[in-house]
Amino acid sequence: MANDKKMVDQITSMDEDFAKWYTDICKKADLIDYSSVKGCMIIRPYGYAIWELIQKNLDGRFKETGHENVYMPMFIPESLLNKEKEHVEGFAPEVAWVTHGGSEPLQERLCVRPTSETLFCEHYANIIKSYRDLPKLYNQWCSVVRWEKTTRPFLRSREFLWQEGHTMHATAEEAEEETIRMLNIYADFHEKDLAIPVIKGRKTESDKFAGAEATYAIEALMHDGKALQAGTSHYFGDGFAKAFDIKYTDRDNKLKYPHQTSWGVTTRMIGGIIMTHADNNGLVLPPAVAPVQVVIIPVQQHKEGVLEAANALADRLRSRFRVKVDASDNSPGWKFSEYEMKGVPLRIEIGPRDIAEGKCVSVKRYNREKNFESLENIEETVARRLDEIRDGMYEKALENRQRRTYDCTTLDEIRDSIKNGGDGLVMAMWCGDEECEDRVKAETGVGSRCIPFEQKHISDKCVCCGKPAKHMVCWAIAY
Amino acid sequence: MANDKKMVDQITSMDEDFAKWYTDICKKADLIDYSSVKGCMIIRPYGYAIWELIQKNLDGRFKETGHENVYMPMFIPESLLNKEKEHVEGFAPEVAWVTHGGSEPLQERLCVRPTSETLFCEHYANIIKSYRDLPKLYNQWCSVVRWEKTTRPFLRSREFLWQEGHTMHATAEEAEEETIRMLNIYADFHEKDLAIPVIKGRKTESDKFAGAEATYAIEALMHDGKALQAGTSHYFGDGFAKAFDIKYTDRDNKLKYPHQTSWGVTTRMIGGIIMTHADNNGLVLPPAVAPVQVVIIPVQQHKEGVLEAANALADRLRSRFRVKVDASDNSPGWKFSEYEMKGVPLRIEIGPRDIAEGKCVSVKRYNREKNFESLENIEETVARRLDEIRDGMYEKALENRQRRTYDCTTLDEIRDSIKNGGDGLVMAMWCGDEECEDRVKAETGVGSRCIPFEQKHISDKCVCCGKPAKHMVCWAIAY
Numbered sequence: 001m002a003n004d005k006k007m008v009d010q011i012t013s014m015d016e017d018f019a020k021w022y023t024d025i026c027k028k029a030d031l032i033d034y035s036s037v038k039g040c041m042i043i044r045p046y047g048y049a050i051w052e053l054i055q056k057n058l059d060g061r062f063k064e065t066g067h068e069n070v071y072m073p074m075f076i077p078e079s080l081l082n083k084e085k086e087h088v089e090g091f092a093p094e095v096a097w098v099t100h101g102g103s104e105p106l107q108e109r110l111c112v113r114p115t116s117e118t119l120f121c122e123h124y125a126n127i128i129k130s131y132r133d134l135p136k137l138y139n140q141w142c143s144v145v146r147w148e149k150t151t152r153p154f155l156r157s158r159e160f161l162w163q164e165g166h167t168m169h170a171t172a173e174e175a176e177e178e179t180i181r182m183l184n185i186y187a188d189f190h191e192k193d194l195a196i197p198v199i200k201g202r203k204t205e206s207d208k209f210a211g212a213e214a215t216y217a218i219e220a221l222m223h224d225g226k227a228l229q230a231g232t233s234h235y236f237g238d239g240f241a242k243a244f245d246i247k248y249t250d251r252d253n254k255l256k257y258p259h260q261t262s263w264g265v266t267t268r269m270i271g272g273i274i275m276t277h278a279d280n281n282g283l284v285l286p287p288a289v290a291p292v293q294v295v296i297i298p299v300q301q302h303k304e305g306v307l308e309a310a311n312a313l314a315d316r317l318r319s320r321f322r323v324k325v326d327a328s329d330n331s332p333g334w335k336f337s338e339y340e341m342k343g344v345p346l347r348i349e350i351g352p353r354d355i356a357e358g359k360c361v362s363v364k365r366y367n368r369e370k371n372f373e374s375l376e377n378i379e380e381t382v383a384r385r386l387d388e389i390r391d392g393m394y395e396k397a398l399e400n401r402q403r404r405t406y407d408c409t410t411l412d413e414i415r416d417s418i419k420n421g422g423d424g425l426v427m428a429m430w431c432g433d434e435e436c437e438d439r440v441k442a443e444t445g446v447g448s449r450c451i452p453f454e455q456k457h458i459s460d461k462c463v464c465c466g467k468p469a470k471h472m473v474c475w476a477i478a479y
Numbered sequence: 480m481a482n483d484k485k486m487v488d489q490i491t492s493m494d495e496d497f498a499k500w501y502t503d504i505c506k507k508a509d510l511i512d513y514s515s516v517k518g519c520m521i522i523r524p525y526g527y528a529i530w531e532l533i534q535k536n537l538d539g540r541f542k543e544t545g546h547e548n549v550y551m552p553m554f555i556p557e558s559l560l561n562k563e564k565e566h567v568e569g570f571a572p573e574v575a576w577v578t579h580g581g582s583e584p585l586q587e588r589l590c591v592r593p594t595s596e597t598l599f600c601e602h603y604a605n606i607i608k609s610y611r612d613l614p615k616l617y618n619q620w621c622s623v624v625r626w627e628k629t630t631r632p633f634l635r636s637r638e639f640l641w642q643e644g645h646t647m648h649a650t651a652e653e654a655e656e657e658t659i660r661m662l663n664i665y666a667d668f669h670e671k672d673l674a675i676p677v678i679k680g681r682k683t684e685s686d687k688f689a690g691a692e693a694t695y696a697i698e699a700l701m702h703d704g705k706a707l708q709a710g711t712s713h714y715f716g717d718g719f720a721k722a723f724d725i726k727y728t729d730r731d732n733k734l735k736y737p738h739q740t741s742w743g744v745t746t747r748m749i750g751g752i753i754m755t756h757a758d759n760n761g762l763v764l765p766p767a768v769a770p771v772q773v774v775i776i777p778v779q780q781h782k783e784g785v786l787e788a789a790n791a792l793a794d795r796l797r798s799r800f801r802v803k804v805d806a807s808d809n810s811p812g813w814k815f816s817e818y819e820m821k822g823v824p825l826r827i828e829i830g831p832r833d834i835a836e837g838k839c840v841s842v843k844r845y846n847r848e849k850n851f852e853s854l855e856n857i858e859e860t861v862a863r864r865l866d867e868i869r870d871g872m873y874e875k876a877l878e879n880r881q882r883r884t885y886d887c888t889t890l891d892e893i894r895d896s897i898k899n900g901g902d903g904l905v906m907a908m909w910c911g912d913e914e915c916e917d918r919v920k921a922e923t924g925v926g927s928r929c930i931p932f933e934q935k936h937i938s939d940k941c942v943c944c945g946k947p948a949k950h951m952v953c954w955a956i957a958y
Contacts, residue, residue, distance in 0.1 A: 041553035073519035101626035147580035
C-alpha cells in the first residue's frame with residue numbers, strides 16, 4: 001500500500017488549492033501535457049479518448065436529428081470577418097492573424113477561425129436559392145483559436161476543439177425551434193451521459209454572442225461553487241442573412257431572407273467533468289465517456305488460475321463494455337490508486353478465493369461502494385453497476401448543486417449566502433435593467449449566468465433596485 | 480429522359496479536358512465548393528461523408544495495430560521548427576505565419592503546422608524516459624497548411640485534412656518494421672476498400688521527406704496516365720531524437736536514442752478515387768466509402784403499393800447497407816443520372832410489374848450491368864453485388880494500369896511508349912546516380928516515382944547511362 005499512498009500524495013487537495021488540484025488531475029490522469037506553444041495544450045491519448053467518446057455520442061445525436069457534417073477552411077479573410085459589424089467587434093480583438101505565406105506577405109491578412117459564421121454564410125449565399133434548399137443543417141468538428149491572455153487546460157486555451165452547428169431555416173419559428181432543440185440535446189447529453197445536472201436558460205442582452213438575437217446556454221455548478229457555461233445555442237434571426245445577402249425564393253415566389261442558428265460545445269466539457277465529479281484521489285469518469293469502463297485487477301496473480309480467470313472474465317465483458325485487465329508487475333495497491341487517478345468507473349478484483357467461490361469483488365470509483373458479485377450473469381451485474389454509477393454520480397452532483405443554490409431577495413442576502421455557504425448559484429429576481437445587472441456583480445461578486453427556463457417566483461421585486469421584477473436570474477461567479 | 484441528358488451534358492468529357500472533367504465532378508457531385516479563402520476548399524456534406532468513412536476504416540486499422548490518437552497544437556513556434564535542419568529547409572518556404580494575436584505583435588512568430596514532427600518530438604522528449612515507455616504509437620487526425628501556389632480540390636490545397644502517425648521505438652529494426660507495417664495498411668486499404676491498385680516502393684534520395692532516412696510510398700495510376708502518390712511512410716532513424724534530445728534508459732541501464740517513424744494519408748485519396756474510377760457520367764464510388772451504397776428508385780411511384788414496396792425493401796436492407804429511397808417528384812430518368820453523378824455503387828429500380836413478380840432490377844454504377852433480382856434473399860444478393868462491384872472496379876483499374884505500364888530499356892523507348900500508348904507508368908532500370916534520374920526526367924518527361932518492392936529484371940543496364948543497373952524504378956508524370 002506504500003505505492004498507493006505515494007501516488008495520491010501527488011495531488012494537491014481540492015480544499016487547499018482548487019486551481020492546483022484541477023491542473024494536477026489534468027496532468028496526473030494523463031489527460032494533457034504542455035508544450036512550447038504558449039496557451040495551447042497537448043491532449044494526450046487518455047484525454048483524447050474521452051473526447052472521441054464525447055464526439056461519437058454527440059455526432060450520433062446530431063445525425064439522428066438530420067444534421068450533416070462539413071469542413072470549412074480554417075482561415076477567414078479580414079474583409080469577410082468584417083461583414084457583420086457586431087460579430088467582428090466581438091471577435092477581432094482575440095484572433096490570431098496570418099500575415100505571411102512562405103516568405104511573402106499576404107495581400108490580405110487572414111485570421112485563424114475563432115468561429116465560422118462568416119464562412120458558413122458565404123457558402124450559404126452560394127447554395128441557398130429556393131425554399132427547397134431549406135433547411136440547411138450543417139455541423140463542423142474542428143479546432144478554433146481565440147487569443148486568450150490567461151489560459152487553463154480545457155477551460156480556456158488559445159486553441160480548442162469543438163463542434164459548431166450552423167443552420168438556415170425558412171422561418172423564424174423553425175430557427176427558434178432548432179435553437180432550443182440543440183440546447184435540449186446538449187442538456188440531455190450532460191445529464192444522461194456526463195451525469196452533470198445543468199440549468200437551461202437564456203443569456204441576458206449583455207452576455208449574448210456577438211451578432212446573435214438570442215443566446216441560450218446550459219450552466220453547471222462546479223465543486224468550487226463557480227458556474228461553468230457548458231454549451232451555447234444562438235438564434236440569429238436574419239441579421240447575418242442580410243449582411244451576407246442570403247436570399248431564397250419562397251413558395252409564393254417572393255424573395256426572402258432565411259433565419260439562422262449556431263450552437264457549439266467544446267473540450268471545455270472535459271473540464272466540467274473534472275470539476276463536477278473528480279475528488280482528491282483523482283478523476284471520476286461517467287461510464288458513457290470512460291475510455292476504460294471496467295478495470296480488472298487480478299489479486300495474487302502469480303497463483304495458478306488467477307490470470308486465466310481474470311482474462312476469461314474480461315472476454316465475457318468485452319463485447320458490451322470497454323474493459324482492461326492490468327496484469328502488470330505492479331502491486332494491487334499501486335493499481336488501485338492508478339485506476340482511481342484515471343477515474344475508471346468500476347474496478348473488479350479477482351483472486352484465488354473469489355475464483356473458488358465463483359465470485360469477484362466490484363468497487364465503484366465515485367463512492368467506493370464494494371460488492372461481492374457472483375460470476376454468474378456478471379455481464380448483467382456490471383451493466384447494472386454502471387447504471388447505478390451514472391445515477392449515483394448525477395444524484396451526488398445534483399444534491400451538491402441544491403445545497404449550494406441560494407434564493408435571495410436582497411444584495412445583503414446574496415453576500416451573506418456566499419459568505420456562509422460558500423460560492424454557489426444565486427437565484428434572485430431582476431427588473432431587466434442592465435444597470436442593476438452590473439450593480440449586482442459589482443457589489444456582490446456574482447454575475448448573471450442566465451434567465452432559467454424554469455422560473456421560480458422568489459419575490460415581486462428586483463433584488464437590486466426594488467422595482468417590479470421581470471425574471472428570475474441565475475447568478476454566479478463564472479469560469 | 481430529357482433531364483438525364485441535361486445533367487450529363489454539364490460535365491466536360493474526360494478526353495476533351497481532363498482537368499476540367501475532374502473539377503466538374505468535384506462540383507457537380509457536391510463534393511466541394513470554393514470560398515473567398517484562396518487555395519482552400521469547402522468540403523460539402525457528400526464529400527465529407529466519404530472522408531468520415533475513410534477515417535472510420537483507417538482509424539479502426541490503426542487502433543487494431545495498437546495506435547492511440549492524440550491532439551497537438553496547430554501552431555509551431557519558429558524556434559521549434561528550426562530544431563531539425565533538413566526538416567525546416569523542406570517546410571519553411573511553404574508555411575503560413577501567424578505574427579499577431581489580437582492587436583499585438585507576437586514575440587515569436589508561429590507557423591501553422593505543415594506537419595507535426597517537431598511538436599511530437601518535443602512531447603516525446605518529455606514523456607519517454609525508459610524502455611518501458613516504448614514503443615509510443617501515436618496518431619493525429621487534423622488539418623495542416625502548406626502555402627501552395629497552384630491548387631486543385633483534394634489534390635493540392637493550402638489546407639487539407641489528413642492523419643499523421645508518429646511513433647518511437649527502442650530499436651531501428653522495430654521502427655523499420657513499423658514503417659513498412661503502416662505502408663502495408665495503406666496499400667491494403669487502397670486495394671481492398673478503395674479498389675485502387677497501388678505500387679509499393681521506396682522513394683529515391685532526391686524525393687525523400689525532409690529529415691527522413693527513408694521514405695516509402697504507394698503510387699497509383701490515374702485515368703490520364705499520371706501517377707498519384709497516395710500515401711507515405713517515413714523512417715527517421717534517430718535524427719530527430721538527437722536534434723530534440725529524446726533519450727531513454729534501456730534494460731542494460733544505458734542511455735539510448737529511440738528510432739522514429741511517421742506516416743500519413745490525406746483527403747487527396749478522394750482525388751485518387753475520382754481519377755481512378757469516375758467516368759463521363761460522374762463519380763463512381765467503391766462500396767466501402769460510399770455514403771449511399773444502394774439507392775432505390777421507385778418506378779411509376781404514383782401507382783398503388785410502389786412506394787410501400789420501395790420503403791419495405793429499404794427497411795430490409797438498412798441494417799446491413801447504407802440505403803436511400805428517392806421518392807421525390809423528379810422523373811426516374813433524372814434520378815438515374817443524379818445518382819450516377821453521385822457515384823452510388825448500386826441502383827435498384829422497383830415498379831408495379833417487378834412487385835407483381837416478386838422481383839426488382841439492380842444496376843451496377845461502374846459498368847451498368849443490369850440484373851433482375853428475386854426479392855427473396857435480396858439482402859444476400861445485394862451483399863454479393865457490392866462485392867462484385869468492388870472486385871470489378873479493382874480489376875478494371877488494374878487492367879488499365881497493366882495496359883499503360885511500359886517496360887523500357889532506352890530513353891527512346893520511354894519516349895515512344897508515352898507517345899504511342901499515352902502517359903502511364905514506365906518501368907526501367909537505374910544505376911542509382913542522381914544525375915541519371917534528373918536526365919531521364921529532363922529528356923523524357925517522366926520522373927522517378929519509387930523503387931518498387933516488387934523488382935523485375937528488365938535489363939542489366941541503366942536506362943540512361945548504360946552503366947550497371949542497381950534497381951528497377953517506376954517512372955511517371957506525377958500529380
